[in-house]
Amino acid sequence: MQDDLLRIPCVIMRGGTSKGPFFLASDLPADPTERDALLVEIMGSGHPLQIDGIGGGNTLSSKVAIVGPATRADADVDYLFAQVKVDTALVDTAPNCGNMLSAVAPFAISAGLVAARDGETRVKVHNVNTGKIIEARIHTPRGEVRYQGDATIDGVPGDAAPVFLAFHDAVGAKTGRLLPTNAVMETIQGRSATLIDGATSAVILLAEEFGLAGSETARSLEANDDFARQLESIRREAGLRMGFGDVANSVLPKPILIGAPAKGGDLAIRYFTPLTCHTSLATTGAVTVAMAATVAGTVVNRALNNWSAPAELTFEHPTGRMTVRVENQASGNVPVVYVMRTCRRLFEGSALVRRKA
Known part of the structure; x- marks a missing residue:
């Protein structure tokens, strides 16, 4: 030795x-x-x-x-x-x-x-x-x-x-509240956003408000310097609003882009970590988006036309799909989310x- x-x-x-x-x-x-x-x-x-x-x-x-x-x-x-x-x-x-x-x-x-x-x-x-x-x-x-x-x-x-x-x-991983600002939807730099703290802390945004579809490849999104700058600026503002302070050196909150499905799923999702686009989808990200889907008025709930549990949700990501199951618990008002890995x-x-x- x-x-x-x-x-x-x-x-x-x-x-x-x-x-x-x-x-x-x-x-x-x-x-x-x-x-x-x-x-x-x-x-x-x-x-x-x-x-x-x-x-x-x-x-x-x-x-x-x-x-x-x-x-x-x-x-x-x-x-x-x-x-x-x-x-x-x-x-x-x-x-x-x-x-x-x-x-x-x-x-x-x-x-x-x-x-x-x-x-x-x-x-x-x-x-x-x-x-x-x-x-x-x-x-x-x-x-x-x-x-x-x-x-x-x-x-x-x-x-x-x-x-x-x-x-x-899956509520309040870092702040103790599902909606840290108490708003189901707000505007950050002209974009509709839901700031949510589920299995992870995230800012969920609409791809169409960036001129995107939400089904772009991870590589093309990373190569779009203008989009990357806008996304990081919004993420930092979201961090301030969620009470995290300066998040320049933190991976939280994670930016999540949602768009219309292109391959038979319920939503197209592009998840960022936070400066790199995930080649698939983080489990905690999928769970957090599913939690947002259960809250009326969030950008996710609106995109899903007022979806409600119990049901499955299929998310399209850059290399395929991920399905989660959302069910209402027998006691309490927080749904349970099931994922297979x-x-x-x-x-x-x-x-x-x-x-x-």
Whole structure:
């Protein structure tokens, strides 16, 4: 063993349409500043290719999951999500990531944090970023995690075993309120907008008000410099209105563009992370749009002609479609949103980092 390197156990997993290293919380520094500095080095941030780390040079593959024993009585495990910036040496733990979330329960079982049942195991995941509980349901024949199956999701090649996620309380991830400004719709720089805090914090906008259809490719939207400047300016104003202050270095709120469907779905969605257009659709973004659909007067509800639950919604994204199921709960007035994802264990080993003086 080389004494100038530290070895930190990790598992690289694909969760939904994202991927990144999964760590046990006990293997990382408890101090957030030290932890984040370590994650920046592990991922190789500060370089567009993350050439000196294990990051993939893209926001969707520069994500980290930190998993540990539950700190709440109503949960089985804790999950802290870290969005590690690519070009800059920054880590953002404000948002949740529902795609990475789909791999948390399988990782926790394999790490011995949760005992698997024969057939199916339900794991209540406490997302530390938002303080919310999400229930994951996974296949565990003979008490072992199963990754192979016939479920498919657009944006990921091949098939795998399904992971079902239930968002029972997707309200107020960061502000404690679904509508942080108490307005179902408002105007920002001449554009109609709904500022919403569901599974993630977002500003939802109409593609047509930018002269767009909402079904453009991710690459074409990123190449449209004028549109990108307008979108970022609106996002920053939305952040101020939602009480986040200056969000120049934060990924929240996420801009979401909606338009008329082109391929038989209910809505076309383009989700930004926040400066890059997602090649598919974030799970938390889909859940948040679904929550907006249930509120009369929002830009989503109007676009869907006063849609109401219980029902399914199919969202068209750059590489296909995502369907969510929205149902009314037996008690309370917050609907529950169900999403199906898949995941896969890709690598087991250690992240190597340089020892610091």
